[in-house]
Amino acid sequence: MIAVENLVKRYGSFTAVDGVSLSVAPGQIHGFLGPNGAGKTTSIRIIAGLLKPTAGRIVVNGHDLEREPEAAKAALGFIPDRPFIYEKLTAGEFLRFHAGLYGMPELEIDTRIKEMLDIFELGKWQNELVESFSHGMKQRLVMSAAFLHRPKAVLVDEPMVGLDPRGARLIKDVFRRMTEHGVAILMSTHTLEVAQEMCDLISIILKGKIIAHGTVAELRSMAGTPNDALTPVFLKLTGGSGLQEIEEIV
Amino acid sequence: MIGTAVTRPFPHLLLPSLWATRNRARRREKGDAARAFVFGGIGLAVMSALFYGAFWVTWQAAQYAELGDYLIRIGMSWLFLTFLSFLAFSGIVASLSTFFLSDDLRLMLAAPVASRRLFFARFARTVVQAGWMVVVFLLPVLAGIAFAKCASWWFVVTATMTVVPFVVIPVALGSAITLLLVNVFPARRARDILMLMGLVFAMSIVLLLRFLQPERLLRVESMPEVTDFFATLQSPITPLLPSFWAGEALFAGLQNGRDLLHIGALWSTAAAAVVLVGWAFERWHFAGFSKAQEARKARFTQWRVLDQLANLLPLSQVRKHLLIKDLKVFLRDVSQWSQLLLLLALVTVYLYNFRVLDLERIPYMSGFLKNVYAFLNLAMAGFVMSTVTVRFVFPAVSAEGAAFWIIRTAPISLKDFLWSKFWTGLVPVLVLTEILIVAGNNLLGVDPFLKRMSAAAVIFMAFALVGLACGLGARYPRFAADNPSQIAGSYGGVAFMILAVLFILVMIVLLGWPSSLYLFSQFRNRPLTTGQEIFIAAMFAAAAVLSIATWLLGMRTGVKALQEMDRTPS
Numbered sequence: 001m002i003a004v005e006n007l008v009k010r011y012g013s014f015t016a017v018d019g020v021s022l023s024v025a026p027g028q029i030h031g032f033l034g035p036n037g038a039g040k041t042t043s044i045r046i047i048a049g050l051l052k053p054t055a056g057r058i059v060v061n062g063h064d065l066e067r068e069p070e071a072a073k074a075a076l077g078f079i080p081d082r083p084f085i086y087e088k089l090t091a092g093e094f095l096r097f098h099a100g101l102y103g104m105p106e107l108e109i110d111t112r113i114k115e116m117l118d119i120f121e122l123g124k125w126q127n128e129l130v131e132s133f134s135h136g137m138k139q140r141l142v143m144s145a146a147f148l149h150r151p152k153a154v155l156v157d158e159p160m161v162g163l164d165p166r167g168a169r170l171i172k173d174v175f176r177r178m179t180e181h182g183v184a185i186l187m188s189t190h191t192l193e194v195a196q197e198m199c200d201l202i203s204i205i206l207k208g209k210i211i212a213h214g215t216v217a218e219l220r221s222m223a224g225t226p227n228d229a230l231t232p233v234f235l236k237l238t239g240g241s242g243l244q245e246i247e248e249i250v
Numbered sequence: 251m252i253g254t255a256v257t258r259p260f261p262h263l264l265l266p267s268l269w270a271t272r273n274r275a276r277r278r279e280k281g282d283a284a285r286a287f288v289f290g291g292i293g294l295a296v297m298s299a300l301f302y303g304a305f306w307v308t309w310q311a312a313q314y315a316e317l318g319d320y321l322i323r324i325g326m327s328w329l330f331l332t333f334l335s336f337l338a339f340s341g342i343v344a345s346l347s348t349f350f351l352s353d354d355l356r357l358m359l360a361a362p363v364a365s366r367r368l369f370f371a372r373f374a375r376t377v378v379q380a381g382w383m384v385v386v387f388l389l390p391v392l393a394g395i396a397f398a399k400c401a402s403w404w405f406v407v408t409a410t411m412t413v414v415p416f417v418v419i420p421v422a423l424g425s426a427i428t429l430l431l432v433n434v435f436p437a438r439r440a441r442d443i444l445m446l447m448g449l450v451f452a453m454s455i456v457l458l459l460r461f462l463q464p465e466r467l468l469r470v471e472s473m474p475e476v477t478d479f480f481a482t483l484q485s486p487i488t489p490l491l492p493s494f495w496a497g498e499a500l501f502a503g504l505q506n507g508r509d510l511l512h513i514g515a516l517w518s519t520a521a522a523a524v525v526l527v528g529w530a531f532e533r534w535h536f537a538g539f540s541k542a543q544e545a546r547k548a549r550f551t552q553w554r555v556l557d558q559l560a561n562l563l564p565l566s567q568v569r570k571h572l573l574i575k576d577l578k579v580f581l582r583d584v585s586q587w588s589q590l591l592l593l594l595a596l597v598t599v600y601l602y603n604f605r606v607l608d609l610e611r612i613p614y615m616s617g618f619l620k621n622v623y624a625f626l627n628l629a630m631a632g633f634v635m636s637t638v639t640v641r642f643v644f645p646a647v648s649a650e651g652a653a654f655w656i657i658r659t660a661p662i663s664l665k666d667f668l669w670s671k672f673w674t675g676l677v678p679v680l681v682l683t684e685i686l687i688v689a690g691n692n693l694l695g696v697d698p699f700l701k702r703m704s705a706a707a708v709i710f711m712a713f714a715l716v717g718l719a720c721g722l723g724a725r726y727p728r729f730a731a732d733n734p735s736q737i738a739g740s741y742g743g744v745a746f747m748i749l750a751v752l753f754i755l756v757m758i759v760l761l762g763w764p765s766s767l768y769l770f771s772q773f774r775n776r777p778l779t780t781g782q783e784i785f786i787a788a789m790f791a792a793a794a795v796l797s798i799a800t801w802l803l804g805m806r807t808g809v810k811a812l813q814e815m816d817r818t819p820s
Contacts (some may be wrong), residue, residue: 046660052816076662084652088573088582090552093575102573127552127584145656231253 001026001184002047002076004109007056009042009208010130016042018208020056022202024153025183029175032188035238036065039208040188044157048078074102077146077154081161083138087131091141094130095148102149111243116144121173128140135162137143145170147178154178156187160194172198196230204237212237252318263363263371265356265481288744297390304394309587312398320503322395327497329391332491333384334420339382339448341424342431346441349425349535350542352417352430358538369531373524376425377426378410388413390498399504408503411513415520416496422523442584449588453595493518497514517654550774553578568662572670581779585733593638593682600634600686604693621769626697626706627687629754635683635708635715643675644746645737647812650725664812670721672805680712697772700765707761712806715750721804722746753800760793 009017017039025031034040045051047058049065049072057238058065061075085094091112099109117123120140131137139162146154159175160168175185175198189195195202197217204212204219212222214228223233304632307325311318349355358368388409396405432442433753447729502509556577560570580586604627647668650657657667687708691701726742739744771778778786 048655050655052814070663072661073659076659078655078659080654080655084655086653086656088579089575093578097571098656098660099577100567101656102664103567103661106567117303156291184727 001032001224002041002060002155002186003057004047005059006059007043007046007058008054009039009051010054010058011120014244015208017046017053020205020208021208022186022213024186024204024212025164026033026152026182026184028200029179029185029187029198031195031202032186032205033192033195034205034221035189035242038238041157043205044186044188046216047071048076048080048155066149076148077149077151077156079139079143079146079156079159081158082124082167083135085130085138085141088129090127091117091133091144092108092126094141095145098148104149112148112196116148119147120144121170136164136167139163140167140170143174145173147183151183153184153186156185158189158190159187166197168194173199192230193232204234257813260367260370260374263358264374267375267698282741284740285744287789289739297386300387301390301394301397305398306394308395308398317510319501322399323501326395326500327494327507329498330416330493331491333388333416335419335492336457337380337384337420337450338424338427338785339378341421342428343441343444343448344379344421344423345372345376345428346373346432347445349428349531350539351441355539356664359536360404365535366528367533369528369535371441373425373527377421378455379420380421380424385413388778391405395504397693400405401504401508404506404508405500406505408499408508408513409679410502412496412499416492418520419492419516419523422520422527426530427533429527429538430541430617433534435539445584446588449591453591456592456595456599461681486636494520506559551582556581566666568666568669569673572667573674576646576674589641596634596817597682600630601689601693604690619699621696623694624691624700624704625758627690628696628707628761629758631683631704631708632711632715632754632757633685633689633751634664634686635679635711636747636754638682639679639719639750640738641747643671643679643716644723644743645728645731645734646671646675646720647724647808648729648731648736648737651729654729666722667808668720668805668808668812668820671723672716675720676712676716680709680718682709683712697769699768699772703761703765707757707793710759710794712801714753714797717801718749718753718804719746721808721811722749724808753796756796757793760789760796 002022004020004022006013007017007020008225019045020039022030022032023046026235032040032043038086041129044050046053046056047060047065049069060072063075065072086097089097095113096118097110099112104112113126115175117126122137122140122144125133125137139159143159146156156175159171163171172194173185179185183227187195187199199213200217201213202219203210214222219230219233219237223236225233227238254341308322309394310445311321311325314321391686392405392409395401396409415529428440429443484642499509499512499516560574563570563573565573604623647654652729658664684705687704688701692702722742722745723737726740726745728737728740728742731737731740768778769784771782
């Protein structure tokens with residue numbers, strides 16, 4: 001599981017993340033929503049151990065990220081928004097390297113790599129260089145790596161960017177199967193349909209602060225629009241759509 | 251308003267690169283002043299040396315009336331012939347990027363831009379990219395020649411009128427070759443092949459120039475060879491080459507004459523080349539560009555032997571995987587491993603120099619000189635070590651690039667990561683410099699004490715310099731750099747080179763001073779006094795302490811910098 005307590009990140013006088021607290025239980029998908037620049041990616045990167053928080057505490061699978069970074073990271077998988085990988089390695093070599101970093105038992109690695117490549121439909125690309133992959137294929141390879149070492153919790157930053165509908169469907173299925181096995185997933189996304197369809201709980205962040213938190217039904221009632229889809233609820237909670245202004249300009 | 255950009259002349263398409271250059275110049279970064287001082291100073295020193303060299307050679311040649319003029323004329327034609335081949339090759343490489351691989355091409359080709367306009371804009375960029383270095387080199391050389399011959403202002407006009415079309419012709423030829431190549435091979439494969447060809451070419455030139463033994467020409471007994479030497483220089487010069495026209499036009503300019511025939515030949519050929527290549531581009535560029543987009547798959551070697559070898563090493567699983575990854579990425583990147591060819595050529599030349607060094611010609615001094623050369627060898631090996639280290643070890647952290655998130659989110663300590671980079675870098679650097687020092691000293695036949703001392707010193711120096719390079723590389727990473735040369739030329743790279751040179755100089759003093767005491771005592775057959783023995787031991791200990799401190803402090807700085815890093819390249 002993931003527990004975040006009073007997370008703060010300041011860049012000089014600018015506060016990017018301002019007292020964010022949330023928790024993701026095993027088997028749960030927690031959506032992290034917010035407009036551009038709200039602090040989603042910064043929060044996710046802090047939880048992944050890529051950025052240092054100004055204040056706050058992060059616990060992954062019972063390990064404090066600051067005190068026991070290696071134990072916490074060993075239980076975590078991370079899927080960034082842009083899939084930068086070593087271009088001169090093959091898919092198989094990249095996963096083997098990843099398995100080595102996460103200390104997987106040598107005997108288990110080959111079988112597990114094959115499993116993951118098959119799940120993410122990359123089996124026939126195992127011996128091809130990453131540089132020849134499309135964006136969607138790289139994204140799926142990063143996901144294979146994130147789930148390779150059987151993490152207890154997974155952080156996902158914008159999972160559907162660059163994926164075709166088939167790829168998107170596949171990812172949703174994989175996420176569901178992983179949660180059935182007790183994996184906790186914290187997912188930031190702009191795609192509200194995905195959040196509505198997949199997330200058990202949603203936190204909405206605006207200007208670095210969590211302004212709403214709950215299930216989709218709870219958010220609807222909070223916004224006073226019980227029968228709406230998530231998009232108008234999100235727009236209402238985050239400060240209007242600007243559609244009227246667009247109408248005027250057009 | 252729609253369509254305004256289409257009718258604008260082709261320089262409009264150059265605006266993004268001009269603005270980007272302007273913005274880069276305006277941007278201020280930490281260490282700008284130091285970088286400007288070091289690189290500006292080096293640039294100025296090189297240009298001054300070129301000016302002085304050209305001035306001196308012309309001045310000397312001018313003392314021999316007609317023969318002197320003949321030498322200047324032939325020299326200029328040869329200078330331009332060299333540049334002709336360099337520019338053609340440079341044109342091939344630059345046009346590959348500007349016409350086929352550049353990221354902004356998709357934007358340009360998707361826009362309603364006429365192909366002729368696109369060609370002119372891209373060709374102008376190619377000429378600047380391929381030719382600026384030649385122009386910067388020619389400027390002080392021609393100025394030196396002009397001053398020595400007291401040329402008039404007309405020479406400046408002639409030089410401008412000559413150099414501009416002279417640069418355009420080979421670049422146009424290079425662009426045409428590229429056009430042909432990318433219609434046969436995929437663009438990225440063509441780039442790799444060219445890069446390799448260029449390095450093999452450079453390596454051959456280095457080896458050829460050295461094995462010709464130009465120092466023989468300075469000996470009195472080899473005067474007949476000088477005549478032969480010039481005879482060989484003369485033979486390939488043909489009046490049909492633009493280099494000959496440029497040489498002739500400039501030579502006329504030196505004598506206040508006006509060689510309009512050759513200047514006219516240069517301009518008309520340049521114009522014809524641009525028109526012809528432009529036509530060819532309109533016809534075949536899009537097909538080549540399309541191919542560059544489609545055929546991205548490259549052949550590569552699996553290097554399974556590396557996995558097997560790494561399994562034999564007594565390393566932790568994490569370090570083993572880091573090592574395999576680093577080696578495979580290095581060996582599959584042509585721009586990386588091909589640099590080793592040039593290094594190999596330089597090492598060959600280095601050792602060859604010691605082999606042909608004829609110290610026996612100075613009978614009374616040969617023993618003494620040999621031992622002085624042993625220290626020179628140590629200093630040179632140290633400089634080779636720092637150059638190799640800044641090029642291959644310093645960029646190790648930055649080379650992770652945008653993929654560094656993988657390491658940072660993995661359950662490994664950054665200390666382990668940096669130490670893995672250290673050991674990966676140390677082994678080849680140590681082996682290379684140890685070979686240089688042992689082979690060099692054996693070829694020289696230096697005192698056995700110096701041989702042992704140098705071999706031990708190199709071990710300490712390698713630990714220190716590789717540690718410092720790893721540490722500073724982690725402290726000043728450049729994750730966004732396109733290639734390792736950019737990383738080596740960054741603020742951190744320059745800082746490393748300055749510190750490395752200082753370290754080597756201090757080490758030479760700490761080792762050379764006590765060694766000279768020992769050698770003099772041997773030479774005079776007098777035993778060392780107790781005071782002298784203590785002094786020698788203290789100096790050697792100081793050298794060891796300095797090396798160990800540089801090594802460990804360098805690594806500590808690097809680990810600390812990585813742990814405190816508060817940004818992410820992805």
